[in-house]
Amino acid sequence: MAKVHTIWTVLAVFDPADPASPPDSRFKPLSRDGLVDRVANLLAEAIMAGRILPGARLSESTIARDMGVSRAPVREAARLLESSGLVEYRTNRGFFVQTVSSEALDNLYEFRIVIERAAIARLVAQGAEATLPLLHAQLAELYRVAEAGEDMAQQVEADMQFHRLICRGSGNPRYLTVFDQIANETKLGLILIGRMYDDPHRMAETHEPIIDAIAAGDSDAAVSAIDYHIGTARTLVCQQFRLLEDKTAK
Amino acid sequence: MAKVHTIWTVLAVFDPADPASPPDSRFKPLSRDGLVDRVANLLAEAIMAGRILPGARLSESTIARDMGVSRAPVREAARLLESSGLVEYRTNRGFFVQTVSSEALDNLYEFRIVIERAAIARLVAQGAEATLPLLHAQLAELYRVAEAGEDMAQQVEADMQFHRLICRGSGNPRYLTVFDQIANETKLGLILIGRMYDDPHRMAETHEPIIDAIAAGDSDAAVSAIDYHIGTARTLVCQQFRLLEDKTAK
DNA sequence: CTAATGTCGATTGTCGACAATTTACTTGAC
DNA sequence: GTCAAGTAAATTGTCGACAATCGACATTAG
Structure with missing residues (x-):
């Protein structure tokens, strides 16, 4: 299993057995993740830390402005988080933090x-x-x-x-x-x-x-x-x- | 469980137990799916029908042109399909139909x-x-x-x-x-x-x-x-x- | 007073354009 | 002929703008 571009891989701690990272490299393999991954990471972190509560709406424009990026990467990041169960998407209504019962x-x-x-x-x-x-x-x-x-x-x-x-x-x-x-x-x-x-x-x-x-x-x-x-x-x-x-x- | 906007729900046949559809309505509840869902549907259909073979690259521009839409919905649709395991994404390289072994x-x-x-x-x-x-x-x-x-x-x-x-x-x-x-x-x-x-x-x-x-x-x-x-x-x-x-x- | 209906502000949906990166090709040296 | 570097074409990454849609409030009829 090579590199998998899903958010839970992003969220996971550094995996020493990942064959993508040469063990003897003297350099930190500077992040080749795109904006989307970084936005997803930030969002996930905010949600898991409880800074955004379940059920809350994720305003694309607000997030984009706060992070200093456009809305496109934010939307893609949110879609990524959706598949990890952290976020729910409602058509024409936007993204919401997943509620739990x-x-x-x-x-x-x-x-x-x-x-x-x-x-x-x-x-x-x-x-x-x-x-x-x-x-x-x-x-x-x-x-x-x-x-x-x-x-x-x-x-x-x-x-x-x-x-x-x-x-x-x-x-x-x-x-x-x-x-x-x-x-x-x-x-x-x-x-x-x-x-x-x-x-x-x-x-x-x-x-x-x-x-x-x-x-x-x-x-x-x-x-x-x-x-x-x-x-x-x-x-x-x-x-x-x-x-x-x-x-x-x- | 209300309406879930994931591709496998889109792919699934009509679900008569869906509480969202009033049984006595005299009108077919014309599809409120966005472009993204329809693109995802079409793509999934093409892949499952074998018209696009595993390992093949999904060119965003080509698909967008063929379907008569811009690349943005295509990208989001592909991300959706990624979470359903049909498609694999590689940074800066694009989407590929999932290979199977x-x-x-x-x-x-x-x-x-x-x-x-x-x-x-x-x-x-x-x-x-x-x-x-x-x-x-x-x-x-x-x-x-x-x-x-x-x-x-x-x-x-x-x-x-x-x-x-x-x-x-x-x-x-x-x-x-x-x-x-x-x-x-x-x-x-x-x-x-x-x-x-x-x-x-x-x-x-x-x-x-x-x-x-x-x-x-x-x-x-x-x-x-x-x-x-x-x-x-x-x-x-x-x-x-x-x-x-x-x-x-x- | 209640319940529809109309209107408005805010947010999402989609687009076309440009920048960054990858890939394929060409060129040249050995 | 093989390999390397350099260049060009194609593709993805990101952006800002405009259109479509939604939810809330105001309005009006009953």
């Missing part, structure tokens, strides 16, 4: 369970030697973020990266592309809640059984572990979100 | 098994009363297409519609959106092969066990049936495609 979140988590179960089973089946070190590193990052008391967005990002690695290591790139799509929508919901777990350290710990099962090469245990992990998150997140909905309703 | 097809089918297994289980679990008649109607359509000796594209379309109904009836809209994405890419491969089964009638028959299991409310049997059905198609299609690859290689 507890029901949509629940559906999202249900679907994540389905694909991550399959991904982790495949990962174990074909050997996880290459992926395991990455998972351990990401687990360390989860702890670091927890201890350092980083903000919500960073915690969510670290967690998502962990699950992303599993999909990436599955060997079937389809798991990764689909995961990246729905991950963005999940993030949107989590940002809105404002917190994921009361105890970030505890949150990091819940990833341990998953790694253990993968390391042991126990496919069934791995599936159970990820099932439990995401299932727990699902319950918690949807519960929190329903609370939020009730509060804003009254 | 036997490996990619195999990954696609593997993924389809994963999500359709989950979708059909959910469908049975929550009651398939509403979906069953639709499935039966679609099965009839499969037979009709087979007997009438319709062309390849129509056979593929009829088959895909059947599976689409299962995802649609699952109750979790996510199954449908993801299915629609990957369905387009699958079609691309099937068109290239030029035939799906030697015996279209036999192909229609293989859907019977799936319906039977759903009608019986037997979740496990339904999962097994869909598993076997797609698994068989996977083997056949990938085998055919590998043959095709070998032929073009030498």
